[in-house]
Amino acid sequence: xxxxxxxxxxxxxxxxxxxxxxxxxxxxxxxxxxxxxxxxxxxxxxxxxxxxxxxxxxxxxxxxxxxxxxxxxxxxxxxxxxxxxxxxxxxxxxxxxxxxxxxxxxxxxxxxxxxxxxxxxxxxxxxxxxxxxxxxxxxxxxxxxxxxxxxxxxxxxxxxxxxxxxxxxxxxxxxxxxxxxxxxxxxxxxxxxxxxxxxxxxxxxxxxxxxxxxxxxxxxxxxxxxxxxxxxxxxxxxxxxxxxxxxxxxxxxxxxxxxxxxxxxxxxxxxxxxxxxxxxxxxxxxxxxxxxxxxxxxxxxxxxxxxxxxxxxxxxxxxxxxxx
Amino acid sequence: xxxxxxxxxxxxxxxxxxxxxxxxxxxxxxxxxxxxxxxxxxxxxxxxxxxxxxxxxxxxxxxxxxxxxxxxxxxxxxxxxxxxxxxxxxxxxxxxxxxxxxxxxxxxxxxxxxxxxxxxxxxxxxxxxxxxxxxxxxxxxxxxxxxxxxxxxxxxxxxxxxxxxxxxxxxxxxxxxxxxxxxxxxxxxxxxxxxxxxxxxxxxxxxxxxxxxxxxxxxxxxxxxxxxxxxxxxxxxxxxxxxxxxxxxxxxxxxxxxxxxxxxxxxxxxxxxxxxxxxxxxxxxxxxxxxxxxxxxxxxxxxxxxxxxxxxxxxxxxxxxxxxxxxxxxxxxxxxxxxxxxxxxxxxxxxxxxxxxxxxxxxxxxxxx
Numbered sequence: 001x002x003x004x005x006x007x008x009x010x011x012x013x014x015x016x017x018x019x020x021x022x023x024x025x026x027x028x029x030x031x032x033x034x035x036x037x038x039x040x041x042x043x044x045x046x047x048x049x050x051x052x053x054x055x056x057x058x059x060x061x062x063x064x065x066x067x068x069x070x071x072x073x074x075x076x077x078x079x080x081x082x083x084x085x086x087x088x089x090x091x092x093x094x095x096x097x098x099x100x101x102x103x104x105x106x107x108x109x110x111x112x113x114x115x116x117x118x119x120x121x122x123x124x125x126x127x128x129x130x131x132x133x134x135x136x137x138x139x140x141x142x143x144x145x146x147x148x149x150x151x152x153x154x155x156x157x158x159x160x161x162x163x164x165x166x167x168x169x170x171x172x173x174x175x176x177x178x179x180x181x182x183x184x185x186x187x188x189x190x191x192x193x194x195x196x197x198x199x200x201x202x203x204x205x206x207x208x209x210x211x212x213x214x215x216x217x218x219x220x221x222x223x224x225x226x227x228x229x230x231x232x233x234x235x236x237x238x239x240x241x242x243x244x245x246x247x248x249x250x251x252x253x254x255x256x257x258x259x260x261x262x263x264x265x266x267x268x269x270x271x272x273x274x275x276x277x278x279x280x281x282x283x284x285x286x287x288x289x290x291x292x293x294x295x296x297x298x299x300x301x302x303x304x305x306x307x308x309x310x311x312x313x314x315x316x317x318x319x320x321x322x323x324x
Numbered sequence: 325x326x327x328x329x330x331x332x333x334x335x336x337x338x339x340x341x342x343x344x345x346x347x348x349x350x351x352x353x354x355x356x357x358x359x360x361x362x363x364x365x366x367x368x369x370x371x372x373x374x375x376x377x378x379x380x381x382x383x384x385x386x387x388x389x390x391x392x393x394x395x396x397x398x399x400x401x402x403x404x405x406x407x408x409x410x411x412x413x414x415x416x417x418x419x420x421x422x423x424x425x426x427x428x429x430x431x432x433x434x435x436x437x438x439x440x441x442x443x444x445x446x447x448x449x450x451x452x453x454x455x456x457x458x459x460x461x462x463x464x465x466x467x468x469x470x471x472x473x474x475x476x477x478x479x480x481x482x483x484x485x486x487x488x489x490x491x492x493x494x495x496x497x498x499x500x501x502x503x504x505x506x507x508x509x510x511x512x513x514x515x516x517x518x519x520x521x522x523x524x525x526x527x528x529x530x531x532x533x534x535x536x537x538x539x540x541x542x543x544x545x546x547x548x549x550x551x552x553x554x555x556x557x558x559x560x561x562x563x564x565x566x567x568x569x570x571x572x573x574x575x576x577x578x579x580x581x582x583x584x585x586x587x588x589x590x591x592x593x594x595x596x597x598x599x600x601x602x603x604x605x606x607x608x609x610x611x612x613x614x615x616x617x618x619x620x621x622x623x624x625x626x627x628x629x630x631x632x633x634x635x636x637x638x639x640x641x642x643x644x645x646x647x648x649x650x651x652x653x654x655x656x657x658x659x660x661x662x663x664x665x666x667x668x669x670x671x672x673x674x675x676x677x678x679x680x681x682x683x684x685x686x687x688x689x690x691x692x693x
Binding site for chain 1: 414443444446447448449450455456460463465466467468469470471472473474475477478496497500501503504507508663664665666669670671672
């Protein structure tokens with residue numbers, strides 16, 4: 001058991017996975033000699049060598065495309081895309097190739113590939129460095145999408161993602177990389193994909209969030225408690241396939257729900273969650289499900305605070321839901 | 325000002341590598357080194373390809389295939405490439421490389437199934453290392469490079485070969501893939517079938533490069549310009565490239581000069597953009613099958629009687645594959661929800677139940693062609 005922040009937890013997971021299975025390899029821009037621009041792959045090249053920790057050319061489609069080949073051949077590549085915004089360069093290979101290797105061949109070929117990328121704002125990052133694109137991946141049949149919020153979950157979910165026989169997009173919270181330290185077990189453990197966590201029990205309103213927004217949701221819940229509103233906070237952890245049961249059980253209990261995400265509102269993952277609640281728990285609702293999200297805009301670094309969901313906006317939404 | 329018929333610009337590239345001239349005579353200084361068995365195998369497969377192609381076009385016209393992308397004219401390149409491969413080598417082809425796939429072990433019925441739109445088309449039998457008939461242009465190139473890279477990491481002596489067209493060399497995936505191949509020194513042979521056309525866009529509009537082969541130089545790997553209708557030259561060049569790959573010398577780009585005698589697909593009308601003079605020249609004077617036949621007959625290895633017997637045999641073989649493909653039953657719709665993931669997600673299970681309930685409720689039912 002060691003105190004680790006999220007980036008250290010990721011690094012630990014990679015070390016473990018690579019130590020256990022020589023098929024596991026890491027590839028991407030700056031992941032080798034530099035240890036990754038966020039140090040996620042720090043120390044790996046020294047321990048595992050250049051063949052397994054590869055500094056690739058600057059070419060996202062090439063990184064993902066060759067990683068698909070490696071995975072199909074039987075390696076276990078973990079491709080790093082330096083910032084999620086750049087993954088768009090590789091969309092054809094991610095959405096239309098990696099995701100479909102299994103179904104096209106009816107299982108003869110599979111693609112156990114993990115693509116890791118940080119995303120999210122709140123660090124005055126320049127354009128393309130904070131884009132929250134999870135909806136595009138969730139919308140593509142054949143991909144799994146994982147978004148841990150905590151160091152403990154990051155390590156466990158990454159190990160589970162590496163084990164997973166399907167392609168996984170592993171989204172890391174940029175502003176959460178060093179935000180907090182917590183106890184992370186030293187050995188191997190996994191956190192299952194597809195399972196949300198109820199990280200704060202409550203009775204009045206369900207707040208569903210993931211990645212960096214979980215901390216914001218918790219902050220809002222603390223403040224709501226002072227006003228006598230009991231909020232239940234769900235850390236979704238996996239976005240595709242997401243844990244419908246936990247969400248529905250919670251909403252049936254509280255009767256109110258708020259979904260929080262950084263990504264633009266229209267056609268975001270929040271819309272899918274609202275639709276699911278509509279499908280399965282409409283008559284338990286006391287108020288419409290609300291979404292606290294980024295707007296359908298491109299925010300400039302100096303103005304990003306106006307776009308990112310804040311505890312204030314979540315509290316306002318909760319109070320609206322309570323008085324409807 | 326614009327005309328519907330595009331003349332191919334008269335660019336003279338460097339002389340392509342050639343052993344067997346278009347008239348069936350050996351080029352000056354060239355000798356036959358290949359065994360009769362090999363030559364006959366190359367010849368047999370090319371004949372198979374032409375007959376199979378004709379049959380599939382007819383089936384599409386009868387409405388029994390959804391569409392078809394003919395390969396007539398490109399037999400030499402495809403057969404030479406695949407016959408050069410060993411069993412452990414992986415082949416990566418496009419939707420127009422069915423012949424190459426069959427030569428490397430894919431049952432012919434899978435090609436017909438592909439154009440039928442049937443899920444079984446992609447179910448490559450175990451031990452057959454054919455990685456699908458890719459529809460996305462050039463998308464297979466990085467895959468071929470990745471698998472080759474994996475082979476190198478595992479110290480395997482196998483290699484990969486990717487087939488793609490002239491149009492594909494304009495796609496980003498080509499450039500990123502070939503660049504990776506060079507950097508990683510991956511044991512991959514990249515074969516560009518320059519058949520002159522990307523649907524209606526002629527080769528000279530794809531790039532200002534004089535040849536496609538010379539693009540290899542930019543990526544630090546050897547590039548070879550070969551007469552793609554000369555099956556012997558193609559076989560020798562592919563063998564040499566595979567040997568280089570196996571010896572750790574890295575990738576090679578081969579540009580095979582050939583011609584698409586048919587339309588892009590059965591939905592295309594090349595009379596709108598192709599000059600009949602050019603088509604006639606390639607058809608009558610540069611046919612890959614005819615030139616090998618002339619050579620074989622000259623060597624005393626072939627005769628009219630043998631041709632008749634071969635045609636009959638191949639027709640019967642093809643008929644069997646077609647029957648198998650056309651009688652393959654359409655799978656139940658619930659199978660659509662399998663193989664999306666290793667195990668269907670809860671969402672997929674719900675959706676499957678929804679579809680089944682809908683079908684059950686519906687009085688009209690669903691029919692399949």
